Amino acid sequence: MEIVFEKTKGLTDTPTHYCPGCTHGIIHRLVAEVLEEMDVLEDAVGVASVGCSVLSYEYFNTDMVQAAHGRAPAVATGIKRVLPNNRIVYTYQGDGDLASIGMAEIVHAAARGEKITVIFVNNAIYGMTGGQMAPTSLLGQKTATSPFGRDINVQGAPIRISELLSTLDGAAYIERVSSHDVPNIIKAKKAIRKAFETQKQGLGFSLVEILSTCPTNWGLDPNESLDWVKEAMVPVYPLGVYKDITKEEK
Amino acid sequence: MAKVLMKGNEVIAEAAVQANCKYYFGYPITPQSELVAYMAKRLPEVGGLFLQAESEVAAINMVYGAAAAGVRVMTSSSSPGISLKQEGISYMVGSELPAVVVNVVRGGPGLGTIQPAQSDYFQAVKGGGHGDYQIPVLAPATLQEIVDLMQDAFDIADKYRTPVYLLGDGMLGQMMEPVEFKERPAIELPEKDWAATGTRGDGGPRIVNSLRLDPADLEEHNNHLQAKYKKILENEVRYENYMTDDADYILVAYGTVSRIAKNALQKARSKGIKVGMIRPISLWPFPEKAFHETRDKVKGYLTVEMSAGQMVEDVRLCVEGHAPVHFYGRTGGMVPSQEEILKKIVEMAGGEL
Numbered sequence: 001m002e003i004v005f006e007k008t009k010g011l012t013d014t015p016t017h018y019c020p021g022c023t024h025g026i027i028h029r030l031v032a033e034v035l036e037e038m039d040v041l042e043d044a045v046g047v048a049s050v051g052c053s054v055l056s057y058e059y060f061n062t063d064m065v066q067a068a069h070g071r072a073p074a075v076a077t078g079i080k081r082v083l084p085n086n087r088i089v090y091t092y093q094g095d096g097d098l099a100s101i102g103m104a105e106i107v108h109a110a111a112r113g114e115k116i117t118v119i120f121v122n123n124a125i126y127g128m129t130g131g132q133m134a135p136t137s138l139l140g141q142k143t144a145t146s147p148f149g150r151d152i153n154v155q156g157a158p159i160r161i162s163e164l165l166s167t168l169d170g171a172a173y174i175e176r177v178s179s180h181d182v183p184n185i186i187k188a189k190k191a192i193r194k195a196f197e198t199q200k201q202g203l204g205f206s207l208v209e210i211l212s213t214c215p216t217n218w219g220l221d222p223n224e225s226l227d228w229v230k231e232a233m234v235p236v237y238p239l240g241v242y243k244d245i246t247k248e249e250k
Numbered sequence: 251m252a253k254v255l256m257k258g259n260e261v262i263a264e265a266a267v268q269a270n271c272k273y274y275f276g277y278p279i280t281p282q283s284e285l286v287a288y289m290a291k292r293l294p295e296v297g298g299l300f301l302q303a304e305s306e307v308a309a310i311n312m313v314y315g316a317a318a319a320g321v322r323v324m325t326s327s328s329s330p331g332i333s334l335k336q337e338g339i340s341y342m343v344g345s346e347l348p349a350v351v352v353n354v355v356r357g358g359p360g361l362g363t364i365q366p367a368q369s370d371y372f373q374a375v376k377g378g379g380h381g382d383y384q385i386p387v388l389a390p391a392t393l394q395e396i397v398d399l400m401q402d403a404f405d406i407a408d409k410y411r412t413p414v415y416l417l418g419d420g421m422l423g424q425m426m427e428p429v430e431f432k433e434r435p436a437i438e439l440p441e442k443d444w445a446a447t448g449t450r451g452d453g454g455p456r457i458v459n460s461l462r463l464d465p466a467d468l469e470e471h472n473n474h475l476q477a478k479y480k481k482i483l484e485n486e487v488r489y490e491n492y493m494t495d496d497a498d499y500i501l502v503a504y505g506t507v508s509r510i511a512k513n514a515l516q517k518a519r520s521k522g523i524k525v526g527m528i529r530p531i532s533l534w535p536f537p538e539k540a541f542h543e544t545r546d547k548v549k550g551y552l553t554v555e556m557s558a559g560q561m562v563e564d565v566r567l568c569v570e571g572h573a574p575v576h577f578y579g580r581t582g583g584m585v586p587s588q589e590e591i592l593k594k595i596v597e598m599a600g601g602e603l
């Protein structure tokens with residue numbers, strides 16, 4: 001019989017624990033497919049962060065190192081700097097992990113131009129700990145720790161990581177994409193591919209920010225969640241390429 | 251190799267290079283900044299890598315990554331920086347990653363002072379970070395002993411898959427002494443077949459991880475760690491007995507303080523007081539045996555530290571009430587003098603100076 005569809009070899013057979021309607025699973029698949037298509041699954045070391053994706057070390061079919069909350073870019077730096085150049089090192093981090101507790105590590109990894117790829121999943125909330133406010137939560141967004149809605153005068157405004165990091169000279173490729181519908185998912189995969197290619201060519205730091213859902217903690221159903229990404233998140237977090245040094249040098 | 255005159259912090263760095271450590275991640279802090287600068291110059295010469303991290307937190311996590319990838323790696327700092335590294339050290343213990351962490355201790359708490367102290371003893375030997383664990387701690391007293399212990403520190407780290415502390419103090423870091431780097435045959439160490447190296451055909455995927463959500467699983471892991479600590483207790487105790495054979499009184503001191511205590515001991519002997527000294531070299535595992543062998547023969551112990559009394563608790567746990575345990579300490583970066591120690595010895599012996 002002809003095989004018409006096969007699960008990527010980039011993922012193990014372990015069933016994921018993600019909630020229905022959460023797009024972590026889709027993003028895992030995109031990363032895994034890209035690594036498989038580039039034939040680097042066996043040359044790669046992934047760094048799992050602390051958040052809902054902490055168990056990603058059981059899902060990705062590459063060598064994996066689990067890092068402390070926010071420290072994945074530092075751990076990835078240690079790995080990348082001591083291994084032979086052809087190794088592909090990536091982190092997979094949530095927005096609490098990367099944009100709050102791990103802000104120093106991500107900024108300095110980008111500034112040093114670490115040749116790593118960061119998969120940054122922005123779901124505007126702390127998923128794992130039960131729906132607290134993240135630095136990326138939207139103004140007005142109600143969470144367990146902003147029960148009256150995020151107020152600019154109390155909790156400040158959301159942090160736009162792609163814009164912020166793209167000001168650093170060490171950043172080679174930075175793009176923000178979304179996971180709310182098929183055309184955007186296809187774009188997200190292209191961005192992830194480009195980011196890993198950037199690393200492979202030794203050009204510098206690469207990051208793909210992917211807008212993602214958290215139906216459980218947003219209190220929405222899966223479809224409403226996808227709509228919320230499109231209607232509420234995208235206007236605050238405009239999609240697009242924020243840095244591409246291959247385009248700049250002319 | 252002939253003897254060379256070097257500064258303590260540089261000796262620590264060169265000893266690590268001689269122990270075949272090619273990777274260093276750190277952040278500057280007095281009184282160990284010469285160590286960082288030495289590594290920055292020296293490691294590229296041996297084809298290694300020096301990287302100044304954005305913080306001690308980042309530095310220890312870079313060490314975590316490098317150790318996870320299977321290389322010999324170290325970091326160093328002084329007290330405030332070591333406090334910041336505690337989370338990372340706990341993760342390394344959980345993930346069973348080897349590395350050497352040097353603490354050139356200064357006075358605390360808080361920003362404290364840049365002067366020498368031994369007030370991080372509790373932090374070093376009683377765990378330090380979260381979780382049930384111990385870290386082997388080696389405490390050299392001379393620059394030559396730094397050279398001799400550094401290789402042991404890396405070997406213990408690799409043999410047992412654990413971080414190891416080398417504990418010095420500001421005095422040791424700043425003093426100059428002649429040292430000799432002797433060629434030492436490498437010991438046989440287990441292969442790092444657990445390391446995440448992204449190597450084709452190594453039978454991967456390999457996972458380095460400290461998360462164990464199932465409590466039964468985590469208990470089993472803790473039991474495994476405890477079994478490892480038992481082996482370390484059996485095999486890695488190091489101490490020096492100095493003139494304890496005929497001693498009526500025993501001084502207990504480690505690191506640079508032991509050198510001052512030794513001088514006080516000689517003075518006391520010249521006054522006819524038979525004093526000996528136990529110098530713990532491994533602070534964990536603590537040299538219990540040295541106390542069990544002497545506690546029914548002596549009239550008392552005097553523990554001398556640059557702290558308000560930390561190691562003295564372990565001395566009391568070993569002496570178990572068989573003899574009185576006295577304490578003399580200076581804190582906050584102050585160094586106990588020979589005369590002060592002598593006075594305490596004479597007092598302990600019931601005499602007057």
Ligand SMILES: Cc1ncc(C[n+]2csc(CCOP(=O)(O)OP(=O)(O)O)c2C)c(N)n1
Pocket residue numbers: 050051052053069093094095096097098123125126127128129134
């Ligand atoms: C030092 C430390 N502080 C806090 C926590 C608790 N904690 C676990 S996950 C998490 C938030 C993760 O949120 P995010 O990075 O947005 O990922 P998500 O779960 O939404 O995918 C927090 C605060 C921790 N594990 N370690």
